[in-house]
Amino acid sequence: MTPKKYELNAIKTYFFQNIANQGLSNQIVEPYKKLLARVNMVSTGLLIVFFILGALAAPLSFSNDGTQQLNTFWLLLILLGTHILSLLIWCLGLLSKAPTSYTESDWLASMLGKLSRWFSVPEDITKAYLDLRMRGQCRRWYMSRFLHSAWAAYLCGGLISALLFLATHRVEFIWATTLLSQQDIAALSQAISTVPNWFGLPTPAPSDIYWQHSQAQPQPDEVRKLWAIWVLSCILIYGVFVRLVLALLCHTLYRIQRHKQWFALANTAQQVESSTVEIIDSDSQHDSQASQSIENITPLPANSSDLAHKYYLFEWSKAIPKPLAHNQDLQFINDATTQSVFLQRQEQGQYLVIDADISPDRGSLRFLAQAAPYCNKIYLQGEHFQSAWQHALIERGISSAQLAQLKD
């Protein structure tokens, strides 16, 4: 059995929202279909069983100890009594609140769990099935539908069995009473006959009721036939028909609730964002940032003790380094103008300090390569990108002897 489109979307959203193991997403629909098919098979099987039980039980009701006389109203009570009682219990059950969830100890969840293990269906799929088809009002209407269908099957079986029995046996229909009068029986018969009358079925007249009570004379064939048809039509109308109508109603309500739930879930799925990635201008260079092994780089000397000179802080964003905190001759090279002024002065023996906590870039390295001939020392202050700066500056032709570390 194939799930419908909304159910498929609901399944996908359910697993997206509820089940952590995303690997199942590729193996959801097939096991779900399998579980659906198995559940339907079991339900159909049970209906057939109820049909057979009804067919077997009905003839028992007609047992008459060889007298070939059947008490009409007692027969009706046996055939339809528990059906009516069950209907009453069901109606009372509708007044209670439908459960909104199920728990591990829930009998239906437990039974379905066992069924799934036999059918090798994963537990997550069973949970999804219960959530998507058996939650709240869905469960109520599903169980009601099954209940009414089972009763309809049982009564159908009983009806067919009763029909065959009456077609092959000769019985006489009688009534007897201690508490009621003949008029009461007549009124009761007329009342019960109301609905069969609407469908044009023959109903007993007062004379037919007389024949029932009078056991002295054998009943005419027409009277017996009339009562047989009357009993069968009562079973059909007050039994089978009522249950079929209720089954259909519950089926409709079940489908409405189910679709509401799937639609709500599917709508959530439709709101999920999606994104696609595309390279529209790829890099033409291969890895151009191969770095030298750090063992080949000369370790930097320790702090410079000569802090009285003019120092240039290059592209500086952070606080003044502590060793230079009292230096009165600090300048910043933070833009093109100050870079240009520095290069145009062409003064030898300068001291530059680079912020080694930020990554070197091409523009900075270009300037430093131009400025290096005028520098006595280029200090690196900071730990984060110190070796990256060392590599990059040496690659630009700056001598490692010119490099030093400025520590706080």
Add this chain to the structure above:
Amino acid sequence: MSISLLIVGHANTGKTSLIRTLMRDHHFGEVSNQAGTTRHVEKITLALNGKAILELIDTPGFEDSIGLWQIRQSPQYKPQNNRDWLSHIQHDPALLPDFEQELKIIKQLQRADIILYVIDLRQAPLGKYLNELDILACANKPIVPVLNFCKAPSQHEADWKNCLAERQLHAYVPYDSVAFYFADERKLYQTLQSLAPDHYDALQALIKQREEDANTRLGNAQLELTKTLLACATEQFTCRTNTPTAEESDQFEDIIRQQEQAFIQACLDLYAFTKEDVALDNLDIQKGQWQQDLFDSETLKSWGINSSTGAATGAVIGAGIDLLSAGLTLGTATTLGALLGAGVQTGRSFKSSIANKLRQRAILALAPSTLIALLKRGKQLIMHLHHRGHASQQAYTSHNELTQNSQTMINKAEMAQLEKLFRRISQRTEWHHINELPQHKYIQALQQEIQTNTQDH
């Protein structure tokens, strides 16, 4: 038609990180702490209900904007207008070796609707950054400065705002790709709405969807924590004897730790993070022997409710038997069924604790103090993940201070209240590994506690 946003900025200012956080995608692009990480131009298209809304174009960073701007001022290009200059330099072979990255950016300027210029607020407004703005201004497209790392301590925010104001760039957006707040993202989309009014409705739908997604994620994470706490509070380990062995103790602790790990994984999945994003210390577990509280009124009440449910189920089964016998038993089966059903249900409630008493077996359960620690750790984790940007590269860690210093770190009255709540919850063994939470005041109290200080701000 979607809006095309060009994400530009100096190298290593967090452009790719911004896109990762906007897309909630841990895997987009490559992020590292050095310049020149992104070398391609990558386009990511965001769609809602199958309709493309945004195109985000990630670019390699500017590295030598000073050099490029000097070329703009050179005699060869100075006479040209901005548009011609941008067009000509793309085809100047002499510039390609030194400015390949910058030329890739310039090539994309034509197709973009809006330029998002990413600024690292931890850096001062240096000349090279301002030259980048000068270059971008040549494209005559709206520029929205994005002030990245706005949650980090910064001395340069005021300087940047002044520089931007000098350039008539007043509509900047604070953002943090590491410490993420939806309010900042909303402001970004609202700024785009004002610059692209034709796309107002699509962006509004995106804002709404993002808000709903964020609320849903938070709600689901809180629900996971509730279920985990219920499972841990009602977890019982039956020992073989009256005194738990070390092995049994360890097994019980493993069960609890696995519960917490499952919760963490569920949260990571919800927020699209990986296990590398979280590195929690092992929970310090304190346990004790579980006792059934026969005098707890809620427990007795729940058994009463369960008994009547059992009676109803028994009656239905009995009615089925009546049915099968064509009513000949006249309801005897129904009556017997009701009695049996009630008996089974009540017996079930007492059965295991009576049996364990008779067999002299200890039952291990979690102490309320550990459950409180689990609660606090869970809440902290949820709040962290809710505000963690997908560009963050530092794993979240937490310490066991809570269990060691519970008395001082948490208000004593709150502690007593929580202990009482967890003691009551531990009596409700039928809630162990429940699929959906029942409507009960204990559960509501627990959810209330979880929601306190984990609501989105």
